[in-house]
Amino acid sequence: MKRPAAGRGGITTMSEFVYLFRASEAEQREAMGTPERAQRSMQVWMAWIRDLEAKGHLKDRGQPLERGGKVVRGRKKVVTDGPYAEAKDLVLGFIIVEARDLAQAVELSAGCPMLEGGGSVEIRPVMRSPS
Helix, strand or coil: CEEECCCCCCEEECEEEEEEEEECHHHHHHHHCCHHHHHHHHHHHHHHHHHHHHCCCEEEEEEECCCCEEEEECCCCEEEEECCCCCCCEEEEEEEEEECCHHHHHHHHCCCHHHHCCCEEEEEECCCCCC
16 A cells, blocks of 8 residues: 655555454453453454544454354364464454554554553564466
């Protein structure tokens, strides 16, 4: 996506990055364990999302993800409960942001509420298919 660069009047190319939000079961319970904590957590999340949007970096608000699911693996298409029964952390949701580069995408993630509770943000560039 091309758009005016902040404060320069020029054009810059913005790339898309997926933020995958991860936390352990214990971290998730701590953040969302009571109605009051869940409400406060949602308020903090929405404020962070609105800030990204106001600054022109939010491409897609994404969605929270259910904990359960299935994994289909290999040529034999073996189906197991998932996503990962042995995982120490859960992928709890995602958003897509626009940034100049990976360094800026990392910088933008610094305000993520997930980090305050001990969780993590995995930042992955979105690959563009050839046109």
